[in-house]
Amino acid sequence: MPKGGVVYFSAEFGIDESLLIYSGGLGILAGDHVKAASDLNIPLTGVGILYGKGYFQQRINEGGWQQHLYPDIDLEASVYPVRLVRDGEDRPLVIDVTLAGRQVHAQAYAVQVGAVTLYLLNTDVESNREEDRRLTDTLYPSDPDVRIRQEMLLGVGGAKLLAALDIRPNVWHMNEGHSAFLALERIRMLSAEGIPFETALEAVKASTVFTTHTPVPAGHDVFAIDLMDRYFGDYYWQLGTDKERVLSLGQLGGAFNMTRLAVSTSSKVNGVSKLHGEVTRDLFHGWTPHIPRHDIPVDSVTNGIHIGTWLAPGMKELFDRHLPSDWAVRAADRDIWTPVRDIPAKELWEAHQQAKSEMIQALGLPIEQSGDGPLVIGFARRFATYKRALLIFRDLERLARILGDPQRPVCLVFAGKAHPADGPGQELIRRLVELSREERFKGRVHIVENYAMDKAKKLVQGVDVWLNTPVKPMEASGTSGQKAAVNGVLNCSVLDGWWVEGYNGRNGWAIEGATDGDPEHQAWQDSEALYRLLEDEIVPLFYQRGERGVPTDWVGMMKESIGSLAPVYNTHRMVSDYWRKVYVPASARGERFAADHFEVASRVAAYKQFVRDNWSAVRVRKVEILADHSSRIGLAKTAFRAEIGLGAIWHKDVRVEAVGSDGKQGIWKAKLEQVQQQAKGLYVYEGVSPDIPIHIWRTNVNVRVTPISPDFASDFEMELAAWG
Structure with missing residues (x-):
């Protein structure tokens, strides 16, 4: 990849606990992505916001209610030094963004993360109005008016910052939709050079990629159209088109959806686990119901x-003692981890017990270790209702028996924050505090305040079991269990997110309850499955001691967990996948679309406009299913014949295919070839049946026409399809 490299936009970055510009999993993932890019010498630049107060500090009062504190971030205390970026004349570099008709100034700061530079914008500048100075105080404000201004600063301001620094990326990576306004600013910059809107859109799209992390519609940022008008009223025309065309890139259900904008302006979209990719296709299928979910390009x-x-x-x-000396830089190599299985059980167990002791001491937990007990189960994550923090408390008497067994004691440790606007999430914390004070749970249920990276490290390193109980399939990926696994901590999780891929039956436990039905039934089934695992497998195995007091079978599972999961669920593998599957193809595509004064981008734009203008005339006029019929295309059996009206569209610019259900929740496709032209714009197509039982495909089959081009990033880039 040429010098420009990749630019990675994210609303939050979890680099270190001393730099509190993150709230949770999305930011931690972004921080780990940046570190891995540095390790692998991938040319990447980060862009985000320097929050003055960051995400809130959590205190829990006597009533169990979460309190929100916002102290200023102490940049001097950051492990990663934060420096002011200066221009060529040694003045602080300031970026101007127009918000609701006035100029807002943002200073640029830089953080060096190994070989990667992370640039951060902050509006606490003397020349700004007071409300604008406060714009970058906190992460994820609840007020939509503040949120849209922050996202304009990130997207529009971030693109302007890169231009001011003369950084010209080959690939623009949007980590979630918060930064999607960057696409509009890039189009505006091209428009200012005289590039027509549709051409600029194709050029921007070619070099932009988008990672979505949210599996539910409610998790995507949505702004009212009048709010968009307020902030973009003087901006629409600068893109070289009208308001309606700009809004069409993100308009969904009468509002402006940032995820929709990101998808509309990216050539590649990906979810963050295989299951999440499927869930995302389901979600996006709601936007384009005429395209089967299996064909949605995610x-x-x-x-x-x-x-x-x-x-x-x-x-x-x-x-370091037992693995090859270069194991840390070859973490994605499975063979590197093979020696884990030969580590003496006593050594591995003692290393884990050391981490457990350090956790108990660092977090001030009133847990007494004796005979390697108690068994400590950790649950730490954002207190959103779908994560079901209280699932393990559904049968209080049964849980009290499990935790209170004097011969085999068990402790639960909880940590996490609820968003300040999430009342139900805060109620979960209050109820958890209330339960922890009940006599039967005293000394057995512990709550750690103000969950952040420093405490997360101690928890994933020191507990014995990592518990995860989301409503399937609402967890996009989850990475806390991966952090636990590499430390030899065993996962006990619903088969959601990454655990569907990682679980092999020997490296942890799967909570296999209900997979459908109403939420109450699902919760009951899942809790029953969890109790059975604790009673019949987890607790007995932990207390089953072998030679020299070591739980040999438990340590065997720890080895299996590390050996099977560490080489796969690390950011070296992840970023290498992005490089190979996403960055390199997008770089080549972006260069091709921009070459020769945007010749390909211009041609694709014109072609798409022509197709859109004439698509209403495309019709599947007649479909026949034929049996034992000699075909013009020389096949012994022809299953389908269709008459297709294409109007002004050339027959080589479409794909015609029979599409149907395979009876296994999938689809089959059979391409139809043109065999006759009956009249101008009217053709006959024929094709053979799929290689599946006739009674399956005959009951559910249709013929589809879609526009195609070798220049498209996917077969359904235009989101158009005509059906019979």
Whole structure:
């Protein structure tokens, strides 16, 4: 890839606990992505926001209610130094963004993360109005008016910052939809050079990629059209088109959807696990119901973790002794991890016990270790209702028996924050505090305040079991369990997100309850499955001691967990996948579309406009299913014949195919070839049946026409299809 490299936009970056510009999983993933890019010498630049107060600090009051504190971030205390970016004349570099008719100034700061530079914008500048100075105070404000201004600063301001720094990326990567306004600013810049809107759109799209992390519609940022008009009223015309065309890129259900904008302006879209890719296709199918969900162009790159950040020091020392000397830089090589299985059980167990002791001490947990007990189960994540923090409390008497067994004691440790606007999530925390104070749970249920990276490290390194109980399939990926796994902590999780791919029956436990039905039934089934695992498998195995007091079978599972999961669920593998599957193809595509004064982008734009203008005339006029019929295309059997009216569209610019259900929740396709032209714009197509039983495909089959081009990034780039 040429010098411009990749630019990676994210609303949050979890680089280190000393730099509180992150709230949770999305930011931690972004921070790990940046670190892995540095490790692998991938030319990547980060762009985000420097929040003055960051995400809130959590305190839990006597009543169990979460309190939100916003102290200023101490940049001097950051492990990663934050420096002011200066221009060629040694003045602070300031970027101007027009918000609701006035200029808002943002200073640029830089953080060096290995070989990667992370640029951050902040509006606490003396020349700004007071409300604008406060714009970058906090992460994810609830007020839509503040949120849209932050996202304009990130997207529009971030693109302007790169231009001011003369950084010209080959690939623009949007990590979630918060930064999607960058596409509009890039189009505006091209428009200012005289490039027509549709050509500029194709050029921008060719070099832009988008990762979505949210599996539910409610998780996507949506702005009212009048709010868009307020902030973009003087901006629409600068893109070289009208308001309606700009809004069409993100308009959905009468509002402006940032995920829709990101999809409309990207040549590649991916989810963050295989299951999440499927869920995302289901979600986007709602936008384009005329395209089967299996054909929605969404790929997946399963998340991973930066092992160097999350591995316990004692565990690292153990790996340094037993693994090849270069194991840390070859973490994605499965063979590197084979020696884990030969580590003496006592050594691995002692390294884990050391991490457990350090966790208990660092977090001030009133847990007494004796005889390697108690068994400690950790649950730490955002307190959103779908994550079901209280699932394990559905049968209080049964849980009390499990936790309170004097011979085999068990402790639960909880940590996490609820968004300040999430009342139900805060109620979960209050109820958890209430339960922890009940006599039967005293000393057995513990709550860690103010969950952040420093405490997350101790928890994923020190607990014995990592518990995860989301409503399937609402967890896009999840990475906390991956952090636990590399430390030898065993996962016990619903088969959602990454765990569907990672679980092999020997490296942890799967909570296999209900997969459908109403939420109450699903919760009951899942809790029953969890209790059975604790009673029959997890607790007995933990307390089953072998030679020299070591739980040999438990340690065997720890080895299986590390050996099977560490080489796959790490960011070296993840970023290498992005490089190969996403970045390199997007770089080549972007260069091709921009070459020769945007010749390909201009041609594709014109072609798409022609197709859109004439698509209403495309008709599937007649479909026949034929049996034992000699065909003009020389086949013994022809299953389909269709008359297709194309109007002004050339027959070589479409694909005609029979499409149907395969009876297994999938679809089959059979391409139809043109065999006759009956009149101008009217053709006959024929094709053979699929290689599946006739009674399956005959009951559910149709013929579809779609526009095609070798220049399209996917077969359904135009989101057009005509059906019989």
